[in-house]
Amino acid sequence: MQRPGLIDEYVGRLARKLDFDRSLRWRVCREVEDHLREAAATNGTGDVAAANFGDPDAVAAQFAVISLAKRSRTTSSASIVGIAAIFVAMKGRVAWYAMATETAGGASKSVAGSLGSIDRYTFGSLSSQA
Amino acid sequence: MLGMEGEILKGHLDMIVLATLSAGPAHGYAVIEEIRRRSGGAFDLPEGTVYPVLHRLEQAGLLSSRWVTADSGRRRRVYGVTKRGDKALAERREVWEEFSKAIGALLGGTGSCNAPA
Numbered sequence: 366m367q368r369p370g371l372i373d374e375y376v377g378r379l380a381r382k383l384d385f386d387r388s389l390r391w392r393v394c395r396e397v398e399d400h401l402r403e404a405a406a407t408n409g410t411g412d413v414a415a416a417n418f419g420d421p422d423a424v425a426a427q428f429a430v431i432s433l434a435k436r437s438r439t440t441s442s443a444s445i446v447g448i449a450a451i452f453v454a455m456k457g458r459v460a461w462y463a464m465a466t467e468t469a470g471g472a473s474k475s476v477a478g479s480l481g482s483i484d485r486y487t488f489g490s491l492s493s494q495a
Numbered sequence: 496m497l498g499m500e501g502e503i504l505k506g507h508l509d510m511i512v513l514a515t516l517s518a519g520p521a522h523g524y525a526v527i528e529e530i531r532r533r534s535g536g537a538f539d540l541p542e543g544t545v546y547p548v549l550h551r552l553e554q555a556g557l558l559s560s561r562w563v564t565a566d567s568g569r570r571r572r573v574y575g576v577t578k579r580g581d582k583a584l585a586e587r588r589e590v591w592e593e594f595s596k597a598i599g600a601l602l603g604g605t606g607s608c609n610a611p612a
Contacts (some may be wrong), residue, residue, distance in 0.1 A: 392572070396546060399571045400524045418550070419541030427547035435554060 371400045371411035374478045375421060382425030416494060508548050510591065511538065513557060513576060513584040520575035521600075523549060525539055549574055557583050 376398045383390035397418070404414035418424070462480055504511075515521070517579050526549070527542050552558040557580035563573050575586065 419543035
């Protein structure tokens with residue numbers, strides 16, 4: 366005899382454990398619920414289906430590892446893109462100052478020269494750190 | 496808790512899941528049933544172990560997935576092997592064949608690993 370709400374109870378427990386990632390929680394819970402309902406329809410009981418699926422804490426822990434790896438990759442990619450953008454922007458500024466010192470005269474020339482030196486120094490420090 | 500055989504099996508789950516799905520797209524429950532059927536019931540892991548593998552393989556680009564509506568009206572996620580997945584499976588098959596041949600030779604006492612005379 367199938368206890369009412371047993372599958373909902375299992376999915377609810379899994380959902381609480383997957384609270385750290387909302388999109389993952391939604392997708393996993395839908396998939397697991399479908400699986401348990403099909404297994405219960407085949408085997409006749411929700412508790413057998415839930416027992417065969419395994420401990421929800423252990424299942425959630427496996428998804429936590431996957432989610433963490435995905436976030437690490439996303440963060441790494443974003444950092445690389447960010448650093449590359451800063452380098453390109455600084456290179457552009459250095460080139461712009463070089464052009465400005467050639468075309469401008471007097472005070473603007475010395476200001477552009479000083480700013481260019483600051484950028485070159487900062488760019489050099491960042492390059493050596495990277 | 497998984498026994499030693501279960502642990503060995505877990506180490507090859509990626510290949511097992513890819514091989515199962517290479518026959519055609521399927522949802523998680525069907526994948527598990529097919530693994531059980533094709534292994535003659537020998538591979539009977541906790542069913543929840545297979546879903547993280549499906550997600551991981553999808554993240555790695557070896558599987559793709561989409562939601563479909565089943566005859567029962569329930570929405571389910573169907574997985575299929577990508578071209579990269581096919582290539583990865585072929586590579587893993589090759590490695591597995593070499594590995595099993597080497598283990599067979601060691602356990603059977605045949606092959607080139609005999610003690611020198």
